[in-house]
Amino acid sequence: KQEVTQIxxxxxxxxxxxxxxxxxxxxxxxxxxxxxxxxxxxGLTSLLLIQSSQREQTSGRLNASLDKSSGRSTxxxxxxxxxxxxxxxxxxRDGGTKTSYDKVIFGPGTSLSVIP
Amino acid sequence: xxxxxxxxxxxxxTRGQQVTLRCSSQSGHNTVSWYQQALGQGPQFIFQYYREExxxxxxxxxxxxGLQFPNYSSELNVNALELDDSALYLCASSLAGLAGGRNEQxxxxxxxxxxx
Numbered sequence: 338k339q340e341v342t343q344i345x346x347x348x349x350x351x352x353x354x355x356x357x358x359x360x361x362x363x364x365x366x367x368x369x370x371x372x373x374x375x376x377x378x379x380g381l382t383s384l385l386l387i388q389s390s391q392r393e394q395t396s397g398r399l400n401a402s403l404d405k406s407s408g409r410s411t412x413x414x415x416x417x418x419x420x421x422x423x424x425x426x427x428x429x430r431d432g433g434t435k436t437s438y439d440k441v442i443f444g445p446g447t448s449l450s451v452i453p
Numbered sequence: 454x455x456x457x458x459x460x461x462x463x464x465x466x467t468r469g470q471q472v473t474l475r476c477s478s479q480s481g482h483n484t485v486s487w488y489q490q491a492l493g494q495g496p497q498f499i500f501q502y503y504r505e506e507x508x509x510x511x512x513x514x515x516x517x518x519g520l521q522f523p524n525y526s527s528e529l530n531v532n533a534l535e536l537d538d539s540a541l542y543l544c545a546s547s548l549a550g551l552a553g554g555r556n557e558q559x560x561x562x563x564x565x566x567x568x569x
Contacts (some may be wrong), residue, residue, distance in 0.1 A: 338561070341495070345565075369557075371557065371558070373560075378541075378559045379562060379563070380459075380543055380561055381496070381543065381545075381560040382560075383557060383559065384506070386557045388487070396552045398550040426495055426496075428495075428496075440498055440501070440509055440511070441486065441488075441498060441558060442498065443488075443495030443496045443497075444495050445493075445494055445495045446494075446495055
């Protein structure tokens with residue numbers, strides 16, 4: 338059974354710091370991994386999606402890496418800003434085929450606060 | 454291109470009642486997944502609909518049921534509401550079955566259900 342964990346559960350950093358959020362999953366047979374941002378009481382905003390054949394994806398100040406063999410992904414945020422304050426969730430899509438149903442398993446999230 | 458929309462935004466019900474939540478998928482998407490997110494936790498997969506049929510189900514009892522319509526919009530129905538059903542209910546749409554497709558899920562803003 339696939340389980341996804343995220344460390345740390347909460348993080349508080351001063352503005353301008355670079356930071357790393359960690360995600361681990363127990364079964365390496367994933368189809369893809371997605372990082373989301375969630376503001377309080379809101380839905381999920383997709384940040385980056387990494388296919389199982391890829392090693393990393395970048396978007397602006399965000400970089401996500403994937404190491405399937407070790408069951409790990411990291412989300413790197415460069416030059417953090419107060420507007421980055423939110424909960425960050427990683428999610429893995431289980432299974433190995435693009436047509437199997439999209440069972441997506443989420444981690445519990447990391448709550449990030451960037452202090453001005 | 455319109456995004457994923459959900460209605461209503463908020464809902465208050467009492468124990469034992471029934472509720473219907475609605476989701477309109479993103480234009481061009483054929484798959485809708487539903488998730489339950491309790492406070493402070495990551496979303497939990499309820500089920501997925503693909504081409505109007507349930508295509509996969511998480512660990513939720515039969516009183517959680519759904520429908521998908523020919524225009525790919527979807528409903529989540531919950532019967533005999535319990536206090537623990539209080540949560541944010543998220544739907545996500547994606548395009549499945551396309552060769553080389555990313556199967557990226559796009560989420561709606563959610564419906565906040567409170568059961569008293």
